[in-house]
Amino acid sequence: MQYRNFIKIPQLNISALGLGMMRLPTLDGDAGRIDEDKAMALLRAALEAGVNYVDTAWPYHNQQSEGFTGRALKALGARDKVYLATKAPVWHIKEAADWEKYLDEQLKRLDTDHIDFYLVHALNAERWDTTKATGGLDILERAKAAGKIGHIGFSFHDSLPVFKDIIDGYAGWEFCQVQYNYLDEGYQAGTAGIEYAASKGVSGIIMEPLRGGALARVPKEVMDIFSSYGKPRMAAEWALRFVLDREETVTVLSGMASEGQLWENAAVASSAMMNSLTNKERAVIEAARDWFKTRMPVPCTTCGYCKPCPSGVAIPEAFELWNSLVAFGGKEEKASWYKSAYVSAGHGADACTRCGVCLPKCPQGIAIPDRLAEAHAALS
Template sequence: MLYRKMPKNGDELSILGFGAMRLPVKEDGTIDEERATNQIRDAIDNGVNYVDTAWPYHMGQSEPFLRRALSDGYREKVKLATKLPTWMVDSREDMDKFLNAQLEKLNTDHIDYYLIHSLAGELWEKVESLGVIDFLEKAKADGRIINAGFSFHGAPDEFKPIVDAYEWDFCQIQYNFLDEKLQAGTEGLEYAASKDLGVIIMEPLRGGLLAGEVPTSIEDIWNEGSTKRTAAEWALRWVWNHPEVTVVLSGMNEEAHVEENLRIADEANSDSLTENELKLIERVENKYRELMKAGCTGCSYCMPCPVGVDIPACFEMYNNLYLFDNDDMTKLMYAARLGGITGAEPGFASLCVQCNKCIEKCPQHLEIPTLLESVVEDFEGPGLEQRIEMAKMFLANKDA
């Protein structure tokens, strides 16, 4: 296992972290505890020392599960990360309530790496006004939190102000070779590193969409590489190639995933990909964009929309629907991200009034209103309300 150092505290963290959001489940949807425990302990026995969870994962059962999985001395072998569910916070007192409940759920007296979950501009302004900085300072002072960070899911221009708003120890961003300009992107990665923040990467495989089955035309490009690698290995190595990255989280739920990821994490040094390999990955990226229904780069120049449409998110979901064979999950994610469930206002494509202001701003010259009509057709027909309710059940599990 390779390790990288957290800039501010010197912690030597495994470059591979275990994400506890997509654990193996039984037919009834509950966590398969025997398999998941074996997977996590196997990863730790082979050098993984960073485990990440959050309040809503597995309908609130991820944290209690980890309490059991990390017993028998395993808690002492890892740095444990979990997150404040910001969309459920209505007061300064709520912050302590959630943290104390998480300490009890996880059977620990401290969280090594505590994140303010899923920040974007609006949500950051909300929790900042409620006193989140005071909360972090006091929780660090009394030892309940060792390192304070945040995870980010906002627009590119919202990232730097959050980084600059507090003396964070680390941050967590979505990053993969398709998302160099989405959310924080490469610019955000480099900015956070320049401020000596450790950077934890989520979605290096876009929730598994860059691994496993890939479009045939893309598989053909991968096969041209002089070194034969799986799609997952190419994608992971691309992220680890960036020296600014500290830890890459993988939501491993198959024994083969654990084995493969451990193998790659033994070898994936930064700046290790050759110029030809980087060009190959760039060709794959270009092919993905060719296959996509909307040629959106996620630059967000079209934002804010006057009526509240989250245009980049709509197009991200629209592309995913056609790139990958995962219709049910993609439609559920559309409902969750755009339904106003996490605190922001709803951003559905159907809100568009065709004012055409976005067309003037789009550097890709996309016919955005016309594309949004296609998004509505694919995502907002029968079943949308049921998917919204399912997403609410996933996120708003206060009593779990």
């Protein structure tokens, strides 16, 4: 295994592959019922492969992940062999006292007296406001001084300007966790975001390197592009090599559902060093990216400059889902997510009043209201 260091925490050696406890094997496809035998075998294999970063969160597996993680680490006598990360469910936080309430409950669930890496979970503009309004960062600093948490960071889901605002808004960030892969260089924080964070001393933990598994199951046309390299490699390996090449990356969290996947990913994480991609390899990845991009119906880079929409439409999110649907399929899952996360909350494309406020702000010149109507039809 290859080990890397956080800019602000150089004394810790972190495995370049981390184990995400969000997509563990389950029973009967029920996310709330972890297949504990298989999940335990996965954790054991991860430890054998040299993985020492384990990442969970309050809501994973219908709130069963933290409890399982605590039990499994104890059963394997491995709590002190890993750096344990979990996240504050900021969407549940209404007042200052809630920060400690959730942290204490998480320590109990994880059956430990300290959490090595504690993240404010899935920050966006609204949750960042909540964090500040409830004095969350002061409370986390006190928890750090008391030894309940080791290092403070955040995970992120919003646009680049919000990301920069969060980075600039607190000098104590030690790390950030962002979605990043070869198809999403401009999505959310993106390349510009991880570079900006590193320039401020905030290292990156990468999530969704395989875009929820989609980049491990690419169409034949993309496999043909990869094959042109002349050396057999799985699609997942190309995607992992892309994120591990970045010097901002400390560890890559991949949801691995089997020991086989774990050993494959561990082998890549052992050999894919920073700045190691050759020009030829970069060209292959570019060609694969171009193949996907030309099949996406709207040229939205999800830059977020069109936000905020006065009617609350989640413009880049709707376009991203539509693009993803056309490129990768998965209609049922994406339509269901679109409905529950956006339409039900009044942020769907159907809330567009065609006021035109967003139009001059889009650097891609997208006819946003018209294209939103198409996106809504495709996702409904």
